[in-house]
Amino acid sequence: MARLFGTDGVRGLANGPVVTAETAMSLAVAAAHVLRDAEPAAGRRPKAVVGRDPRASGEFLSAAVVAGLASAGVDVHDVGVVPTPAVAFLTADLDADLGVMLSASHNAMPDNGIKFFARGGHKLPDAVEDAIEARMGEVGERPTGAAVGRIVPMVDGATRYITHLLAAVPHRLDGLHVVIDAAHGAASQVSPEVFRLAGATVDVIGASPDGLNINDGYGSTHLEQLRAAVVDRGADLGIAHDGDADRCLAVDASGTEVDGDQIMAILALALKDRGQLHEDTLVATVMSNLGLLNAMTAAGVTVKQTAVGDRYVLEEMRASGHSLGGEQSGHVIMLEHGTTGDGVLTGLFLASRVAETGRSLAELAGVMTRLPQVLVNVKGVDKDRVEADAGVQEAVATESAALGDGGRVLLRKSGTEPVVRVMVEAGTQEHAREVADRLAGVVRERLAL
Structure with a gap:
């Protein structure tokens, strides 16, 4: 069962x-x-x-x-x-x-x-x-x-939570114009209110939940509306939550996406500057872009990697006492202020860094360069044999050697379905796609049910 x-x-x-x-x-x-x-x-x-x-x-x-x-x-x-x-x-x-x-x-x-x-x-x-x-x-x-x-x-539950968030903000947001996309979800009232109380001028989209429209064309999995709103309204940045607001993605003033890896890079350097990044270490998953690892190495920050899932990030953080961790998807955990991913808190800290430095979000996000990444889900295979199959592992080793320091290969089994996920990063999208497709073909041939 x-x-x-x-x-x-x-x-x-x-x-x-x-x-x-x-x-x-x-x-x-x-x-x-x-x-x-x-x-x-x-x-x-x-x-x-x-x-x-x-x-x-x-x-x-x-x-x-x-x-x-x-x-x-x-x-x-x-x-x-x-x-x-x-x-x-x-x-x-x-x-x-x-x-x-x-x-x-x-x-x-x-x-x-x-x-x-x-x-x-x-x-x-x-x-x-x-x-x-x-x-x-x-x-x-x-x-x-x-x-x-x-x-x-x-x-008074929401009010107590808002008070907690405001106490954590390291720098007020006065002078910032922010667009919040609440995904017609759980943060539809909380997020706009706390950003306003922190000093920002706030425009809101996707904040009219009716029980049926959650995540429907809005939120962190549908950034199109937020991109358009930020550009049309001349905002400094946009913050997108998902339905339960445990994650945050962002867009800069030009409407360009800032993903979870870039957000972690920005926050890691902010905490390091304040002497609050425990052992100058960031905890991320194996799915984080190689660009994050390269940027953190250049900045003197160690990256510990865990299995995919914010729970595993949190387990590592609690075991080692590290203060910051998260996922590419925008689950970011700041252990000093919360015990789980918090999209509202993450958005506040991100906006606070913009206000504190006077630099644009695009400039801050430029600390890392994302390598093109391709993810292929190979269905209908025996996922439990992926690590033991010699042919699959030989193909992975060959492609990894060919990519060298300019890319990365990761194969992992899904935790919920009979799928093997093939992730490849390379210098170009085309090269990453070619490698991913070749490896997916090997997985299909070797692990077919």
Whole structure:
């Protein structure tokens, strides 16, 4: 039987075969038991924070989660529609035993997901997720009478999160003109408000959620609207979130995209200048562009690389105490200020660096040169043999040797489907495509099902 949890919680078609009200309730009860048993609340009843993005399905799924938690004797602070990092922050701020976020992040509206946070606002390790899954459907102790959990709407949750963000901003944004694209998602109110409070002049697009339009033509996976708005309105920069605002991408004044690698480069140098980049080290994944590694080496910054997924970046950061890490997709973690990727916080720090230096975002992003990158998904193959197959590995070694220092090859198996991902970076897009296509052909031939 396939594992229920993926790389970022449980995700799929809402009301489909996996993400149902029944699953949500069962997961909530099991999570309450597992996390409570692992870290019993000292002298009080356990409590949880529950939030969601604006998807229509989040209404019934959050109701199911809240019901499951309360039935297991957990007091629930229902914060409503807020970004994922707000749930993580509030879980820590309230010293709650767990947090739950209902969101499918950047996925289209029909999908939804269930993410859990442990005490302190940290994502769950694989072992805890496996323990929760194993206990689903168990008939455990059911509290009655005064022992059942109580449900309280948390009306000040967004305000507390905004106050936290403002306290973290290193330099005010006075004089900056920023366009915010909120993807019709969870940050539609929070992000524009906090940028205004930090001093920026703010125009807003993609901030009219109706439950059905999340990520639809707006947000970090659809930058066209933001590019046009920044140029048309003469803004200094644009910030794009995804549906749950745990990621941030940007565009400069000319409408050119600034991706997660470039954002990390800018923030790494800013923190290094302030003496706040722990051991002058940045944590990134193996998918980060070679241009980031080259730029950081030139600037005296070490880059540690992890498996793909912000949870693995965070695990490395927590283990080593490093202060900055993230992914090319725009998940950026600043451990001093948050326990997970925070798109609003990232956007604030990026805009703050522009205001602090008086340099344009384009100039700041120029610290690194992105190598052309091609990603090919090879479907219908035995992904589990990719590392052991001698023919595949020989082809990778040959192509890598030919690229030398001017490029890079990475093959990895998907965590959610029978796919091998072939990523190639080279001096030109054409060269990268040629190499990727050759390697994809070898994978298809050698690993065909």
